[in-house]
Amino acid sequence: MIHALVPIKNLAAGKSRLLPEFDDAQRQAMALAMLRDVLEALIAAQRVGRVAVVTPDEAVARAAREAGAEAILHLVPGLNGSLEAGAAALAPEPDDGLLIVLGDVAGALPEELDVLCGALDAHSGPAIALAPAADGGTAALLRTPANAIGPHFGADSAKRHREAADQAGVAYAEVPLPSLSIDLDVAADIEPFLASDSRGHHTRALLADLHWSHKP
DSSP states (O other): OEEEEEEOOOGGGSOTTTSTTSOHHHHHHHHHHHHHHHHHHHHHOTTEEEEEEEESOHHHHHHHHHTTOEEEEOOOSSHHHHHHHHHHHHOOOTTOEEEEEOTTOTTOOHHHHHHHHTTTTTOOSSEEEEEEOTTSSEEEEEEESTTSSOOOOSTTHHHHHHHHHHHHTOEEEEOOOGGGSOOOOSGGGHHHHHHSSOOOHHHHHHHHHTTOOOOO
């Protein structure tokens, strides 16, 4: 069984680079819209079992539950620390896999998440599969078993996850997936997202409501 974990930071600290021209309430609404899109894709994916969100924010936890996911409230600082705490709270079985998906890949398609989940079917030992983001980061990381390597999210995380797998002697597969390649982190990411064939209808609708337009 593969379980999914989505980390979301405190809403007050999120997405200041994505929509700098909008106010805090609008940026927080954007973070929640992206989360809903990611959770809908994960819940629709056939190869994903439990879906959980780890967050220090009660409003995020409430939105996760409303979307049909579990919520893990945790105050551990830092993205990687919160992921370790969330994975421990999920308490997967020894043979279970853990799929970590960032909360800003709003265009994620369920069928591409299933492709990633199946990328390690031929491996009998510890292995990881990674869907890279266009900026060199990691959009999604599958670990089998769930503790195959630690999380190394941050700048150049695809490279760092690859190096961690090599150092641990863990099989590594990189799986480029178009719908996971765009993480909405800065304003320049919005145009490629809107032009793509991905989902993300909550995010697209909010951008339309905000009358967002590209400003070179």
